[in-house]
Amino acid sequence: MNVKEEFFNRKKNELDVSLNDVQLKAVLQTEGPLLLLASPGSGKTTTIIMRIGYLIEEKGVDPRRIKAVTFSKASANDMKERFKRFFPNLPPVEFSTIHSFAFEVVREHFRRVRTPYQIIEGDLDLEEQSVGDSDKLLLHKKIILKKLFKSIVGENITEDKMDELTTYISFIKNKMIPSDKWSLIPVEVPEAERILREYELFKKSGHSKLLIDFDDMLTISEQVLGGDKELLRMYQERYDYILTDESQDTSMVQHAIIEKLVMEHGNLCVVADDDQSIYSWRGAEPSYLLNFKQVYPNAITLFMEQNYRSSRDVVSVANQFIKRNKNRYDKNMFTKNPPMNPIKIRSFADNVYQTKYLVQEIQKIENLAEVAVLYRNNSSSIALINEFDRAGIPFYMKDADNRFFSHWVVEDILNFMRMTFTDKRSDILEKIHLKFNGYISRQQMAAVKEINNNESVFDNLLNYVQLQDYQVKQLIGSKETFEQMKGMPPLQAIRVIRDRLGYEKALEKICERLGFRMEYLIGILNTLEEIADTLETMEQFANRLKYLDSVLKNAKSSKGQNSVTFSTFHSSKGLEFERVYMLDLIEGNIPSLNDIENTALIEEATRLFYVGMTRAKQHLEMIVYRERDGKKVKESQFVAGVRDIMNPPKIIPKNEVAKKEIKSAYSIPYNPNSIKSIAQLKIGEMVKHRVFGRGELLQIDGDVIEIGFSRGIKSLSIETCLELGLLEPM
Numbered sequence: 170m171n172v173k174e175e176f177f178n179r180k181k182n183e184l185d186v187s188l189n190d191v192q193l194k195a196v197l198q199t200e201g202p203l204l205l206l207a208s209p210g211s212g213k214t215t216t217i218i219m220r221i222g223y224l225i226e227e228k229g230v231d232p233r234r235i236k237a238v239t240f241s242k243a244s245a246n247d248m249k250e251r252f253k254r255f256f257p258n259l260p261p262v263e264f265s266t267i268h269s270f271a272f273e274v275v276r277e278h279f280r281r282v283r284t285p286y287q288i289i290e291g292d293l294d295l296e297e298q299s300v301g302d303s304d305k306l307l308l309h310k311k312i313i314l315k316k317l318f319k320s321i322v323g324e325n326i327t328e329d330k331m332d333e334l335t336t337y338i339s340f341i342k343n344k345m346i347p348s349d350k351w352s353l354i355p356v357e358v359p360e361a362e363r364i365l366r367e368y369e370l371f372k373k374s375g376h377s378k379l380l381i382d383f384d385d386m387l388t389i390s391e392q393v394l395g396g397d398k399e400l401l402r403m404y405q406e407r408y409d410y411i412l413t414d415e416s417q418d419t420s421m422v423q424h425a426i427i428e429k430l431v432m433e434h435g436n437l438c439v440v441a442d443d444d445q446s447i448y449s450w451r452g453a454e455p456s457y458l459l460n461f462k463q464v465y466p467n468a469i470t471l472f473m474e475q476n477y478r479s480s481r482d483v484v485s486v487a488n489q490f491i492k493r494n495k496n497r498y499d500k501n502m503f504t505k506n507p508p509m510n511p512i513k514i515r516s517f518a519d520n521v522y523q524t525k526y527l528v529q530e531i532q533k534i535e536n537l538a539e540v541a542v543l544y545r546n547n548s549s550s551i552a553l554i555n556e557f558d559r560a561g562i563p564f565y566m567k568d569a570d571n572r573f574f575s576h577w578v579v580e581d582i583l584n585f586m587r588m589t590f591t592d593k594r595s596d597i598l599e600k601i602h603l604k605f606n607g608y609i610s611r612q613q614m615a616a617v618k619e620i621n622n623n624e625s626v627f628d629n630l631l632n633y634v635q636l637q638d639y640q641v642k643q644l645i646g647s648k649e650t651f652e653q654m655k656g657m658p659p660l661q662a663i664r665v666i667r668d669r670l671g672y673e674k675a676l677e678k679i680c681e682r683l684g685f686r687m688e689y690l691i692g693i694l695n696t697l698e699e700i701a702d703t704l705e706t707m708e709q710f711a712n713r714l715k716y717l718d719s720v721l722k723n724a725k726s727s728k729g730q731n732s733v734t735f736s737t738f739h740s741s742k743g744l745e746f747e748r749v750y751m752l753d754l755i756e757g758n759i760p761s762l763n764d765i766e767n768t769a770l771i772e773e774a775t776r777l778f779y780v781g782m783t784r785a786k787q788h789l790e791m792i793v794y795r796e797r798d799g800k801k802v803k804e805s806q807f808v809a810g811v812r813d814i815m816n817p818p819k820i821i822p823k824n825e826v827a828k829k830e831i832k833s834a835y836s837i838p839y840n841p842n843s844i845k846s847i848a849q850l851k852i853g854e855m856v857k858h859r860v861f862g863r864g865e866l867l868q869i870d871g872d873v874i875e876i877g878f879s880r881g882i883k884s885l886s887i888e889t890c891l892e893l894g895l896l897e898p899m
Contacts (some may be wrong), residue, residue: 176227185257186215191473195438196220198411199228202465203438204458209487209783210478210745212441214251217414220438222256231262238427240415244743247460267423271390274426275381278393278400287331289313289372293364294690301715311335311383317367321360328572329685334358336451338365342384343420343452344778345391373493387422392611394429400668405433412438417446418842419452422706428464435465446657447739447777449769459496474502480509480787487782490807496773509787511871514812516804516852517794521699523752524556526792530750531562531733539747541734543781545759548573548689549752550735551696551717552579559719563732563758566724566739575720578676578693583714585666587652594624604679605606605673607647608640627651633699656835657708659701667694688798689759695798700885738781749785753779754793757804778807795853806853816847816887843894847887858883858890863899 181187188196192212195205198220207213212347223238224230225861239245249264278287307313312335318326340346346354351362360365362551372380381389394401411431414420416439419427431437439461446455462468476484484504517523527542534540542553547570555566573579584601587594595618599834602609613634618700627648631641650669654662667673675693678688700717701710724735734746738759753759760774782789792810793804839858844850852866855878864878872887890896 173227174559177224180219180222180255185680186219186255188212188216189218191471191475192219193207194658195471195473196223198438198469198471199224199436201326202461202468203336203434204465204468204470205438205440205473206458206470206498206500207440207442208476209442209780210476210504211473211502212415212475212477212888213473215250216473217412217438217440218251218255221252221262222259225259225262230409232262234409235262235405235412236270237262237412237414238440239263239264239413240266240418242266247363252549258459260800265451267426268386271386274390274393274400274404277398278389279379281400284379285377285882287376288381289380290384308380309824313371314364314368316373317364318360321364321367324683325690326509327577328556330351330358334361334364337361338368340452341365342448343422343427344454344846345421345451346387351612363811387420390428392424401429403556404430404773409434410436410438412440417443417455417458418448419457420452421454422452424454424457425866433496435467437465441618444494444776445502445742445780446711447773447780449740449773450759452891456496457673459498467867472498472500474500476504476783477501477506478786479504480506481782482508482511482784483787483789486811487779488513489716491775491779491813492780493810494775495695496769496772499793510789512782512811512815513790513870514808514868515790515792516868517792518708518796519761520753520797521552523794524552525750527750528554528556528560528562528649531557532560534748536747537563537588537731538729538734539786540750541736541741541744541746541784542750542752542859543736543738543741543784543809544752545761545777546753548692548696550721551733551857552699552726553752553783554717554721557733558717563727563730564724564735565732566721566735567728568737571721573693573696574714574721576693578690579589579697579714581672582663582697583668583670585670586654586659586711588651588660588661589657589707592627592648593623594618595626595629598626603668604675605671606674607649608637610645612867625875628758652752657707659704659707660698661695662707663698663701690847713825729848738777741784742780745784745786747792749781749789750790750792751781752792754791754808755797756803756805759805759807762807775807781812792851816869816872840894840897844896844898845891845894849890849898850887850896855898857897858885859897 177188177193192215192401193214195203207215207216217237221235224235225232228360236247238826239248245264245266249261251260287308289308311331314331315326316326318330318334333356337354337358340355341351348366351365361871372385394404401677408430411427427437439458441458443455443458443890446453446458449455461470479487481504484502484506488502510643514524515526517526531537531540544550547568548746549572551573552567554564563573581601581604584597585605587597588601592598597619598609599614602614613636616698617626617629620633623628625648630644636644647670647846650665656667657665673694676690677687679685680690700713700767704710704713709816734744736744756765764770791808793808794802796802844856847869850866850869852869854866856866857863858876858878861876861878861883862881864876865876866874867876869887873884874887874890876883876885
């Protein structure tokens with residue numbers, strides 16, 4: 170037995186870890202550049218750790234001369250723990266994020282050139298900005314940007330716009346886009362380019378120290394390594410082997426840093442999956458992987474395609490699904506796991522029913538820790554939280570987003586409700602006076618604020634403020650509406666606010682002026698109605714919102730307990746569950762309208778959907794519906810693609826011999842107008858069955874369809890219906 174065999178046999182005995190042929194090649198390929206393309210569930214972390222252990226134990230490499238760079242802090246910690254478990258007697262290896270390595274370089278550079286600096290990024294509750302050390306708070310990235318936006322645009326920035334602005338800045342830094350090209354980057358934040366220029370200027374000259382954010386760590390590190398040969402040589406000589414994980418999420422500036430580090434020895438192992446690259450919006454560069462050989466001409470490429478995680482049902486469909494994309498390595502994920510449950514596609518009349526269905530299904534499950542509910546946007550989680558909390562089902566959220574409860578639309582609705590308790594407070598009216606059909610101008614609002622007689626603000630407007638003739642009737646009507654709303658159940662009150670008080674029309678004008686998405690704001694209102702449903706008073710509604718806000722803030726504390734995981738598709742990457750439910754799978758959501766119009770974006774949305782699918786071990790359900798927020802919607806083209814993979818359209822013989830055989834076998838006349846392909850079956854559409862009559866197609870589940878007829882719901886074989894020509898379109 171040679172040394173290599175001894176190492177692998179020893180690890181098999183110690184850890185019960187055995188590697189397949191490709192994994193073995195990856196461990197043994199220690200010299201030169203290696204691109205290891207790892208499909209979901211292919212055991213990449215185990216392979217990485219075994220490779221590092223092999224370098225140390227069998228090749229005699231000093232652990233301090235190995236550097237492993239990961240995308241996230243959680244991933245770095247996971248690899249560190251796994252290494253310690255696999256090789257408890259070996260000295261530690263450096264596992265870190267690219268940001269922490271970049272900061273080490275930046276810190277060493279500033280020490281050498283004696284430049285004082287201050288980091289201006291990290292966790293900060295912007296709602297508490299007036300509390301504590303004001304100087305420190307003023308020197309936080311978001312506070313600086315908030316002030317710049319106010320001074321340049323003239324309005325307060327919303328949280329959504331702040332997110333878009335910081336994403337825009339990160340994208341430019343990570344893509345290494347020169348300043349003369351900033352104007353070419355699309356962004357919906359007003360004056361974004363000017364704000365960025367002012368921000369960069371402020372960081373350099375607005376304080377006694379140089380101010381740097383997390384993106385600056387990367388750009389400065391790359392510039393320093395490119396310009397300071399002595400410092401570059403120091404880091405090049407420190408490490409003999411570099412390994413990068415999750416490299417499909419790595420940006421151009423990050424790739425540039427790694428290139429400089431390995432320039433001398435070329436011992437670079439890049440572990441990635443181009444099919445799971447889902448972060449281009451923040452600067453990730455998946456095309457770098459496709460062009461890897463251009464940077465490293467002598468690179469070896471290995472494909473880890475065997476999936477150990479999921480059942481054959483999930484793996485075979487997911488493998489076919491990702492082939493929709495053209496800009497990818499030609500991989501074929503496979504598994505030796507047996508089939509378990511075919512992927513289920515559930516269709517409901519309305520989005521409200523999907524949450525109720527989930528509650529009913531998950532209440533039957535004992536091991537909740539193996540259940541995940543996935544969605545594209547965080548806004549989908551609010552209805553889930555409300556229903557699951559009511560049902561007493563515990564849940565965990567990796568990245569809880571509380572912005573819903575502080576959103577200005579939510580605050581508007583609460584202020585409308587506060588006006589039903591007392592209409593004497595001008596401070597409440599001031600917050601909503603431009604958002605209902607009283608048509609109160611800013612000047613009129615300022616005038617009424619000067620009146621302190623403890624009378625109705627509407628009476629004060631009517632009696633003491635100069636009004637236009639048309640306003641009198643509107644204000645009298647508004648006052649009466651608020652009085653009628655007193656004591657009204659919150660669901661009814663919200664509908665009055667939206668319609669009779671004209672809040673929705675006001676939102677339309679705000680969207681036109683400020684660029685908000687109307688459908689997003691309508692979604693918030695509809696979610697508020699779902700929360701208000703069954704509540705009797707507006708006080709209960711306000712308390713419910715406050716309570717759900719606290720529930721959401723505490724959602725992280727359920728980690729490791731017997732609780733369901735709620736997660737976006739993005740945040741689910743790297744996780745796995747026995748049962749996965751994918752929600753809100755409608756066109757316009759995934760893929761989004763922007764995705765549909767752009768080839769690169771539609772491929773990224775496809776990868777995102779693929780990531781969601783491959784989280785499932787045995788049970789995967791996809792949920793669609795036909796109506797949302799009172800409007801008809803279409804199921805996602807991705808769901809339609811999955812259905813076609815599971816049930817390929819069957820070609821019905823068209824020659825006369827085939828027709829006669831069908832007639833003879835079943836004594837049913839051939840029907841030239843019948844539905845002949847599963848692709849023609851559309852959930853929610855009316856069909857005519859030659860035996861049962863007219864009915865609505867309710868669901869397609871595997872090889873069975875459910876049709877609602879006047880005499881009840883029938884489950885019918887798709888194959889039989891198509892072969893016999895039993896169904897006709899209406």
